[in-house]
Amino acid sequence: MSAPAIRVRGLVNRFGSQVVHEQLDLDVERGEILGVVGGSGTGKSVLMRAILGLRPPQAGTIEVLGKTVDDRPGSRGLLRRHSGVLFQDGALFSSLSVLENVEVPLRTQTPDLSPALRRELARIKIGLVGLQPGAEDKLPSELSGGMRKRAGLARALALDPELLFLDEPTAGLDPIGAAEFDQLLRTLQSALGLTVFLITHDLDTLYSICDRVAVIGERRILTIGTLDEVERCDHAWVQAYFHGPRARAVRR
């Protein structure tokens, strides 16, 4: 089996006296969609930020694509080059058009590209996520929530990353829009061979597109595995989540 795309060992994250993670271990395998779930405030986003090198942990090691993540510029550069991130709110620049937003990573990471080629590459990504060409000149405020997510996804894919990080991508979308976004993610993941770290509260997303699921609680990974495996975990929160009325409705 090849080395995991992401390997976290003994991770400790604290804010003052609040311990968010204590000796947390996690492997994300290459080419999988890993769904990350857990109660509110259990540290899913903090974990994602630590893996991305945006927040140095108090202890532990993180390796991404075989390289140690730390606060040295080389490490940050590697992560920027190989990872795309879609934050919960899309985090688009409000004064830039969709096209200009998607061009931002290309401008910063590949400054030698000609403006024409940069625009062309950005347009390809805009097409890839299913946005109509007319959307490229719009400002984020002129887009629907679903279109904003797609624009954020196009920007996350601008540099052809191997890893994609998504923080609650379907939050705020109506059920049809959410299902379409899930299928888009699955299609892109398989076509582009992406490894995906996907934080979600959306049971439909877990059951329709995730290869494995990791449950965070009590400052660590409570259980990780396929849905069949995770459903069998006898931890009370996991049981309540995967065998509650909503989960039963999704599985039906």
Ligand SMILES: Nc1ncnc2c1ncn2[C@@H]1O[C@H](COP(=O)(O)OP(=O)(O)OP(=O)(O)O)[C@@H](O)[C@H]1O
């Ligand atoms: N910059 C910060 N300063 C202080 N505390 C923080 C900071 N960032 C996160 N926390 C705390 O760390 C804990 C975990 O936060 P995090 O955002 O990772 O939770 P989460 O699992 O993603 O929650 P949710 O599902 O509600 O988005 C929370 O108690 C939060 O208040």
